[in-house]
Amino acid sequence: MKRLLLFLSLVAAQTVYSQSLDYISVRKKNGRVIKNFYAGSPIVLQLLDGSYLQGPIQAIRNDSLFVTLYDIRRFPTTFGSYITDTVSISLIGLHYNDIQRVQLVKKQSFAERSLGPLLMLGGGGYMALNLLNGAVFDLSITDKRNLRTLGISGGAFGLGFLFTKLFASDGFSKKRHRIQYIDL
Numbered sequence: 804m805k806r807l808l809l810f811l812s813l814v815a816a817q818t819v820y821s822q823s824l825d826y827i828s829v830r831k832k833n834g835r836v837i838k839n840f841y842a843g844s845p846i847v848l849q850l851l852d853g854s855y856l857q858g859p860i861q862a863i864r865n866d867s868l869f870v871t872l873y874d875i876r877r878f879p880t881t882f883g884s885y886i887t888d889t890v891s892i893s894l895i896g897l898h899y900n901d902i903q904r905v906q907l908v909k910k911q912s913f914a915e916r917s918l919g920p921l922l923m924l925g926g927g928g929y930m931a932l933n934l935l936n937g938a939v940f941d942l943s944i945t946d947k948r949n950l951r952t953l954g955i956s957g958g959a960f961g962l963g964f965l966f967t968k969l970f971a972s973d974g975f976s977k978k979r980h981r982i983q984y985i986d987l
Contacts, residue, residue: 824987825863829905829976837980838907846870847906849975850897861894866984869896899984904975915970922963930956 827840840846840860847857848870861869874890933952937944944953976982 826985827860827863827868827899827902827905828983828985829907830981830983832979832981837976838905839985840905848902849904850901851903853903856895856897863984866899867896868899868902869894871895899982902982904977905982906975908974911970911972919963919966919968919970922959922966924963926956926958926960926963930960 826842829837829839831837840863842860842862845857845859847855849855856870856872858871858873861871863869872893872895874893875887876890877885877887880886930953933949933956934944936942937949942949944950
């Protein structure tokens, strides 16, 4: 009898203190999960009207997302410095279909961040230096050797521009990603 009473009390305690299993998932078109957002996790999102919300998720239930917003401002003091204080705290509820984009914070490698700008800087600098030397030493721009050097430096600049465009990201989900409400 004691075992049965202990078992029933453990089952009742587990259901009383359990969290909701609802969450928001950002997925690719093929259904692969990119990132999940649960109650308590911080989120930065853009709504369909273009406004941004940032704060921790208070709750997710019934196709709705509740985000706590903090209004934090700086106020001048009598000593000439500033103090940061929270003016208000509000809870905003919104339907998950009202979300246009969610910040995913994908870290970029060193090559993704700097390879494009370095190639553009090197190619453009070498092209400018070659043209400047040609002007100073009266070398023709249409010389076969000079055209080859200008072509290589222009190619390096173009490759750097291509890398910059390929790896450009603001950290938010794209149009090809789907934002889904998952109810377990």
